[in-house]
Amino acid sequence: MSKSAEASAFGRAGALPRARTGGGQNGQVSRLRIAQLANFVGPTSGGLRRAVDRLGRGYAAAGAARLLLVPGAQDDVWEDDSGVVVTIESPAVSGGYRLVLSPRKVWDVLDRFRPTSVEVSDKWTLTVAAAWARRRHAGSVLFSHERLDAMASLFVRHDMVRPVHWLNVGLARAYDRIVVTTRYSAGEWADTAAEPVIVSLGVDLAAFSPAPAPLAPAPLLRLVYAGRLSREKTPHLAVATAVELDRRGRPVQLDVWGAGPHLGELKALADGSPVCFHGYADDRAALAAAYRAADVSLSVCPAETFGLAVLEALACGVPVVTADVGGARELVDGTCAEWAPPDPVFLADAAERLAARRAADPAGLQEAARTRAELYAWDNAVAAMLALHAELAAKAGRR
Numbered sequence: 001m002s003k004s005a006e007a008s009a010f011g012r013a014g015a016l017p018r019a020r021t022g023g024g025q026n027g028q029v030s031r032l033r034i035a036q037l038a039n040f041v042g043p044t045s046g047g048l049r050r051a052v053d054r055l056g057r058g059y060a061a062a063g064a065a066r067l068l069l070v071p072g073a074q075d076d077v078w079e080d081d082s083g084v085v086v087t088i089e090s091p092a093v094s095g096g097y098r099l100v101l102s103p104r105k106v107w108d109v110l111d112r113f114r115p116t117s118v119e120v121s122d123k124w125t126l127t128v129a130a131a132w133a134r135r136r137h138a139g140s141v142l143f144s145h146e147r148l149d150a151m152a153s154l155f156v157r158h159d160m161v162r163p164v165h166w167l168n169v170g171l172a173r174a175y176d177r178i179v180v181t182t183r184y185s186a187g188e189w190a191d192t193a194a195e196p197v198i199v200s201l202g203v204d205l206a207a208f209s210p211a212p213a214p215l216a217p218a219p220l221l222r223l224v225y226a227g228r229l230s231r232e233k234t235p236h237l238a239v240a241t242a243v244e245l246d247r248r249g250r251p252v253q254l255d256v257w258g259a260g261p262h263l264g265e266l267k268a269l270a271d272g273s274p275v276c277f278h279g280y281a282d283d284r285a286a287l288a289a290a291y292r293a294a295d296v297s298l299s300v301c302p303a304e305t306f307g308l309a310v311l312e313a314l315a316c317g318v319p320v321v322t323a324d325v326g327g328a329r330e331l332v333d334g335t336c337a338e339w340a341p342p343d344p345v346f347l348a349d350a351a352e353r354l355a356a357r358r359a360a361d362p363a364g365l366q367e368a369a370r371t372r373a374e375l376y377a378w379d380n381a382v383a384a385m386l387a388l389h390a391e392l393a394a395k396a397g398r399r
Contacts, residue, residue: 029390034389040097041071064389067109068086071099072090088106099125106129139176150326168188179385180305181199181305184325201308203376208288220251222253225239233260235258241254246273255290256276257279296351307322314336318366320336321337324339332372335371
């Protein structure tokens with residue numbers, strides 16, 4: 001860490017950053033010091049980066065002191081309006097992500113910040129924070145953002161349920177609590193010591209909002225996919241669904257927003273079909289406009305544990321096609337979505353059904369989609385996590 005930055009953030013004698021006072025629910029929140037740690041957070045990260053950021057900003061706004069530790073190109077530390085941010089120099093791994101490999105640096109940062117609880121969004125190298133928390137009488141929570149058994153099986157194309165189960169047995173013992181986002185995600189923790197807490201994430205209902213009036217029905221079926229172009233997210237299913245619709249002679253266009261290591265494969269799969277790849281959209285206004293330009297959003301990964309892209313599309317008034325398994329299916333109901341087995345033929349049928357419903361009642365479907373999204377507010381997620389951090393900090397202090 002640069003000495004000038006370290007002195008600015010922690011003080012010349014290693015003093016701690018001052019907790020902000022804000023709209024805290026009570027004095028208990030203002031006493032919390034929450035350290036969030038995450039790997040695989042980079043410039044083109046999607047849901048994980050947004051989730052960690054929105055939760056952390058919510059903690060700071062409520063009056064807690066918040067630290068965020070992530071991998072970076074170099075050691076650094078600074079303060080912003082959400083608290084202290086620390087990057088630890090880490091090597092690049094697959095897909096342009098970085099992975100923290102130095103437990104000593106992690107422990108040093110935590111020793112300086114002295115959190116009352118740690119929140120780890122990683123099942124690999126950052127588990128060292130759980131051991132630190134136990135030694136220092138702090139609480140520990142693993143935020144399980146992915147269902148690793150299903151994701152790993154998709155990525156390596158081999159059944160990974162058993163090895164992941166034994167990894168989870170160890171993680172359940174290491175952490176005080178495990179947090180998941182859906183019932184589907186909780187299933188990974190069966191037959192371990194964990195009793196997962198389900199905390200639904202949220203969507204920015206201001207940034208993602210419907211057009212004043214829905215698009216007029218047209219012969220062209222306008223589809224959108226937003227997400228990382230990596231095998232574990234199965235963007236191949238979305239592209240194959242558009243290819244299947246095109247093969248049927250259905251006028252269709254799929255706009256793909258995202259970046260990742262399998263862009264070349266996806267372009268080859270499209271093979272002349274009307275699929276347009278736009279790259280990563282970091283600007284939320286541009287992404288919201290992309291959703292609003294579509295008739296139907298495809299979020300068809302069968303191993304997705306939540307699906308922020310589902311909520312973003314719904315918040316824009318755009319109905320969604322999902323796989324009939326996975327966490328994304330839990331976010332929708334029959335008023336705003338169709339679902340099908342994760343196969344291009346069945347998903348194309350679902351898209352056709354949803355397009356027909358939209359042609360019959362575009363305004364009604366837009367309203368239903370928005371109404372569903374409004375069930376998922378970030379304030380609810382922040383409040384649930386703050387209550388959990390307060391409980392863990394209190395219990396850890398009595399060890």
